[in-house]
Amino acid sequence: MRKMVFAEALLPEGWRRNVRVEIDAEGRIGAVVPDAEPGRLVAIPGLPNLHSHAFQRGMAGLTEHAGDSEDSFWTWRELMYRFLAHLTPEDVEAIAILAYAEMLEAGFTRVGEFHYLHHAPGGAPYADRAEMAVRIAAAAHATGINLTLLPCFYAHGEIGGAPPVAGQRRFLNGLDGFAALVEGSRRAIAGLPGSNLGLAPHSLRAATIAEIGAVATMAQPGEPLHIHAAEQAKEVEASLRILGLPPIAALLEAGLVDARWCLIHATHGTAAELTRVAQAGAVVGLCPVTESNLGDGIFPAVAYRAAGGRFGVGTDSNVLVSAAMELRTLEYSQRLAQRTRNALAPRGGSTARALWQAAVAGGTQALAAGPAGIVPGAHADLVLLDPDHPAFAARDGDRRLDTLLFASREGAIREVWVRGARVVEDGTHSARAAAERRVAATLARILTT
Incomplete structure (x- = not known):
């Protein structure tokens, strides 16, 4: 010792x-x-960073110019598609090394890499289907950060199985192709100290309920499952129109949410949905800096915590990498929404300690990273x-x-x-x-x- x-x-x-x-x-x-x-x-x-798209670090600051129409997540997404169309595997590795070094300097010691940039610009798989996963693993090795690699299943362009758009072609897999990608991802992290694997059906926009269930069956015992859910009001409206239920309710009714799951964002979850998420023992993955940058909305963290909900934080788009700022932005969003101070602190207790310890515990659970804390x-x-x-x-x-x-x-x-x-x-x-x-x-x- x-x-x-x-x-x-x-x-x-x-x-x-x-x-x-x-x-x-x-x-x-x-x-x-x-x-x-x-x-x-x-x-x-050290704080777990439970949700990162490392390559987006390269476009930080490039989307802060107003367009000709009202800007939103959806207009930001079009710019993101244009940026990633140019990225080579070498580029992705270089950007990830910088992002991971910044995460470590900021107090994050594990990253959950929600990894959906899989293929060549035309959409064809690389000779090694897991080439991009190999690059992410190389970046983790170069910086020393613990890695939970979360290969992402992405098959459709919108809720209900709509065809994908051109900007999504680098993400796409059928279930068989994804199974091969998962096996390649396991090989990519084999022997990488501090690493583990989880699976990530991207969202109900990109995968059907049946496909999400099929992806879940590919996970080995102890491997976590992550999904974007209720991130955007437009997404909730489409889910209600097409599925008859909002996204989180659809996942709950399908029996897909338990303690293995991390629901990313959940910004527009209802009180009833989030109470059920808390009761299921799942984790909500909050990305307050990115959610603020994109104008997504404010997650009802005070009510969720009162219901016993577990949460962690992530840097998502990596527009600015800071563990302190993610937790500060979360707290400040609640102060603005509730018009109070120390919104997420226990009576008589420290706000920072409540936030840090909750995010350590929730992030560790969401990334299946073993005991939490010192x-x-x-x-x-x-x-x-x-x-x-x-x-x-x-x-x-x-x-x-x-x-x-x-x-x-x-x-x-x-x-x-x-x-x-x-x-x-x-x-x-x-x-x-x-x-x-x-x-x-x-x-x-x-x-x-």
Whole structure:
């Protein structure tokens, strides 16, 4: 066993001082001993990022120009289709390395890569059907982030099995093709430390209820299932018109929602639907920065949490990668909707601790990543704060964490460790500079042609 010692550490039961964490040769925590030797830095558990489309990091900032008609998710999607049409496997790997390095610097230690960019620009599979999955795995290896690879099933263009549009052709598979992709994805992550696989029928827009059920049967025991659901009001209206039920209700009535599932966004879920999701033990995957950027709407988090609902957060479009900002935006959205303060905090408790611990627990469940938090058996995935940082002056415990989420600037996260190995030092990932150069060259090629 190796050991690390901390001045303070956030354990499931709360803050403890002078904590020794013992780590085995595989990077898992063997023991956590409070009131042991003193250390200098402060440890909090790394946050799972349960929903990412890594390639979209390359288009961050390129969609903030008003069009000739009213802008929405649907107009943004057309721009996204135009961008991805130019991406090679090498481009996807380069952009993913940058995105994953930024995630680690921001306090995310595992990424759930909801991976739907599978094929060549014309729509034909690569010689290795899982070529793009291989590139995602290579990016995870290059940065050291834990990876939950979520190959995505995408077969249709709209609810009811409508034909896909041209911009979707790189995503498409039938069930047999998807089964082959899944097997290739398993090979892609074989031997990659900290990795696992889940399956992701994209949405009721892209898969029928029958196909979603078929994809679920392909999952091996313990593998998670993810799906976009009720992300857009237009999607809900189409589902009601065509299926007679809104998307979440359709999934519930088909018996598809249980603790294996993560429903991404669920922005327009009804109170009755979300209560049933909570009762089923599923997780809702919230992406507050992207949802705000796209103008999706506000998820009713206060009522969902009151019903016992579990949630995690993701960076989705990666328009701006920040663990603190995802949780801050979630809390601020509730303050605006409820016209109150500390909307998601327990009475008398810290808002930041409530958010961080809930997102660690929900994200860990959604990514089937084992024990959650700084506990024996969990990966030693640790975010280390410097108590001497100016933002933390005269603060400890919850006050320090509140400041991290709501009031800190650059440099508050000093180190990040994944599976007991340091991947961020002095706030910077060693792969960042080279990744920035590669992505700059990629964007220069794409955006000037």
